[in-house]
Amino acid sequence: MADDVMVPSAPMHAEPSERPPIQIVPLRALPVVAVILIFVVVSIVANWRWGLIFCHVVGGGMWTAIDLFVGLVIGPILGRLSIPARAEFTARFMPKMVVIMPTVVTMTLATGFQVARMLGNLAPSSANHAWLIASFCVVGIMAVIALGILEPANIAVLFEMNKPVPNGERIHRLMNRFIYTAGITGLMQIATLVIMTRVASR
């Protein structure tokens, strides 16, 4: 769930920004989010097997891929860019993550629970029960990191960047949260891949 972007050492006091204000939540994306969430709700209420599996596989695949790609590929590249380039990228990238990640995560988790129930994997007698509990724990750790640590930092950085004179040191400190948690998130995503492929192959 990590929108892992690294913005290391930025200057303490940047020059007044000439960048147009950042739209923190891209409003144009909200209708798409609404359609996805309605699709999820319909799939759950109707016990629509294909809809549930579609949402869970697509959402889960995107969640893991985005987390690992951003953490392992985009993050290190960003760390080597110039400070203006990082700021420019972050200003365009993070608002999209504010919309994409909660949607993908909600889509994955809401339908995943229903898929597990439908396939009987939730039953204590199921061979997959222990794996599912392990996946609940993995998701729980990622949820607390994402919702309690990363999302607040993400939004605070965007607000800071919208100020006439952003505080570079503060942005740097907030973005450090992404670096500190990237290892845990990566490990949890790999654990998710192992658990889900174990469950699917039994």
Place this chain on the structure above:
Amino acid sequence: MSSAAFDNAVDRPFPPVAWLSTTALAFVVVGGIIVASHAPHVTPLGLPLAFLSVGAVLLVAALGMLTQLKDFAWPTFMKVFKWELLAYVVVAGMIELAFVHDHMRGSSLVVVTLMLVVFAVSVPTTAAFTVARYAQPPDNG
């Protein structure tokens, strides 16, 4: 510090509102995992109730500290809080729908609902506080 003296280069000390509300979130997440691990059967509620209680106490403590803050950017806090609350009420509603759809009823449903209330309030509290602590308080003078 008065708002007239606000300096964006200086980070003021604040009580640990975000840490408390995030820890509250962690407690209800653990409680939720315990409940979900027993589904679709009836969950023994002792442990989930304990986690819910600690989570609720921590959240109330965070909100209590928040209300005591002086020279705080309340407009910024409310701006973030209301939109985050809307988003997480929708998410919590979807989780509640899933549990109701799976025939969860009675005291188990009450505990899950209260956990979702803590979840839906703690996340916006953490985010809004993290943003507002660095924002300029309104000029009261």
